Amino acid sequence: MKIIDKSVYNFSKDNEPIERAKPGDILLFKTLDCFGGQISSENQLVHELDLTKANPAAGPVYIEDAEPGDVLVVDILDITVGSIGFACSIPNSGPLHEGSEVRTKVIPIEDGYAKYNDIYWPINPMVGVIGTAPETGSIACGYADNHGGNIDSKLIKKGSRVYLPIRVKGALFQLGDLHATMGDGEICGTGIEICGEVLTKISIIKNLELNWPITETISHWYVNATGKSYDESLMIASKELCRLMKPVYNWDQTDVFIYLSLQGDVGINQGTRPMYDDMVNVRIGIPKVQGKEPLIKNKSE
Structure with a gap:
């Protein structure tokens, strides 16, 4: 098993890989939360943070034998998350921002449950950012496109398989931005943002047209x-x-x-x-x- 524990903030063919892997390898990604550990209390608000360091993704990993026109297959074998997460409302963002305060909520994770005010619910960890390098240019990890990126699908979780187009030699695979839980739409701009680990298995399908993840x-x-x-x-x-x-x-x-x-x-x-x-x-x-x-x-x- 190879451990991926360094992060970048964009998807680009110019990023230097921090690890190399072969099809069939098991990779463990150790990820930061979406603000790179900048939040430690409810007194810290999103607009006061350094947002150039948002959505860090662990990687990239150079996948041997991956060529443009192939497809990277990523099996999500397991996701574990930390004991403290947080959620934030964001200035001028989301359908209820008018009349709402900018606020940070620290959310403890206890015995597999999230505690929010006076209620609990079981966590269902998911991967927000997952993708390969685009053919040209640089795309910040906070954005999504046909390379993947900030897809933010709550279905990318343990037991799921993700297929990603490969557009550069080696694929340059990376992932991050874990959520302990998140609702469809992520309407305030965050899920339960949290650090954690993602265990994956990778493989390649050769010469397969795939335009979107x-x-x-x-x-x-x-x-x-x-x-x-x-x-x-x-x-x-x-x-x-x-x-x-x-x-x-x-x-x-x-x-x-x-x-x-x-x-x-x-x-x-x-x-x-x-x-x-x-x-x-x-x-x-x-x-x-x-x-x-x-x-x-x-x-x-």
Whole structure:
């Protein structure tokens, strides 16, 4: 097992890898919270922090034999989190910011439960930031695009599998931004932000077209996509899901379109505005069907 315990704040092909790994390797990522440990009390507010150090991601890891046009497969084997998390409201961000204070809430994690005011609920840890390097440029870890990044899907958790497009040699894989729990949409701008560890297993699918990250759960396939509006994001995700479905289901686009209205599952991963300049992350998924081939075949299995 290889341990990844250093972080960067952007996805870029120019980032120097801190570790090398081979398909089949087990990687343990040790992650900071989304503000890099800057918050230690409820007296510290988001707008007082150094936000150039937001959403650190552990890595990157150079994956041997990974080439542009391949797909990186990441199995989330386990997630453990710290004993103290926090959530914050953010100035001018989210649907209730008018009339709300900018506030930091420290949230203890006790015996697998989060304590918020006078109520408790079981934690369900997830990975917010996960991705590979884009072909060109540099993208801050707080943003998402077709390389992955700040996808913020609560379905990227223990037992899930994530498929990521590879656009540079070695992939340059990294992850971070754990949440003990988070609601769909993350409407105040944070989940229960927390440090922790993520145990993963990696593999590669050679020469497979994939335009956007995919999450596979025990029961569903989901495309994650990002646009400047809900409508644009949903269109992007639907087109990619349709492209993947057509050869497996042997249906035309119209039959896929109707089916998605009957059995499709649409969710907003991250929709807080104007914090992310009108960036909306959505997912659209379909149930796995007995007798149908998987949308993506992992030939290493």
